Amino acid sequence: MPSKSEFPVHGRTVVLAGGSRGLGLAIGRQLAEKGANIQGASNPETQRFHQISADLTSPSEAIRVVDEVVSWNSGSPPDIVWCCAGTSHPTLFIDTPVSEFQAQMNSNYFTSLYMAHAILTCWLKASRKDNTTTPRTTNSTVAQSSILPPARHLIFTASFLAFYSFTGYSPYSPSKAALRSLSDCLSQEMNLYAAANPCEPPVRVHTIFPASIQGEALEAENRIKTGLTKMLEEGDAPQAPDVIALKSIKALESGQELITTDFTTSLVKRSMLGGSIRGGPLRAVGDWFLASLVAILMVFVRRDMDQKVKDWGRKFGTSGMKEDAKEV
Secondary structure, eight states, X not given: OOSSOSSOOTTOBEEEETOSSHHHXXXXXXXHHTTOBOSSSOOOTXXXXXXXXXXXXXXXXXXXXXXXXXXXXXXXXXXXXXXXXOOOOOOXXXXXXXXXXXXXXXXXXXXXXXXXXXXXXXXXXXXXXXXXXXXXXXXXXXXXXTSOOOOEEEEEEOOGGGTOOOTTOTTTHHHHHHHHHHHHHHHHHXXXXXXXXXXXXXXXXXXXXXXXXXXXXXXHHHHHSOHHHHHHTXXXXXXXXXXXXXXXHHHHHTTOXXXXXXXXXXXXXXXXXXXXXXXXXXXXXXXXXXXXXXXXXXXXHHHHHHHHHHHHHHHHOSSSOGGGOOOO
């Protein structure tokens, strides 16, 4: 384990995209308690807070947000950007208007992609402008790079459903799986800039994978969710936003990149890591062992869930709702 926090926030500027309620609000409060300059929380006089209204489904709005934050922050870019915006529309595939699939991608994927593109352009444009094709191997460069400035952090918020999806989440799950894939790409791509510019702050990319989150958003989902989907997720115990925020921040402080906040998601993640960062050889061995167990377990989990869906169809028809069942 690292001897010190790999996610220091005291005195640093944090941007929360989607931080006005739910998980984003809980994250903002907890980071503010640690001394971050952030929006959306009560503050002591030594901290600064700023609220920006923006439609992040527009790429130009993401650029405007970053520009406004830089201006507010006395010309300096923020140190941390945490993307929390998103919505879920859990309905059966053919009962979902095609426009809703686009809306889900806009809300859950493109809002994060646009913010990522805007902030990474801001963070990396100076290093790209100063960079040359000449290898930097002088003693002075090595000496300077031995003392690295604190890393900057780009954090996405995905979902358990990025690892394992089921009936009723076809509008939502692909957008979160896309976010996980984007995170893997950017995590590796940031090595290019860190190696070429060792004296610049490195950029770390992380993704949080919560399961169900207590709050108004979940209540709204449950109003349109089919009885079948509710039955399939009966064993899921929604977590409070404060709990997810606390566990996520602790994992960031320990240097993790792909972060889970409950035991089930942690297990399922290990069977879906692929080429993702694993945190060293020992952790990779542990992941391999647990993934082997999960691979066997998931055979039975999937078979059980498939059978439940078939049984539901026989008893209640195709609407997903008991009250819509046809009389036999």
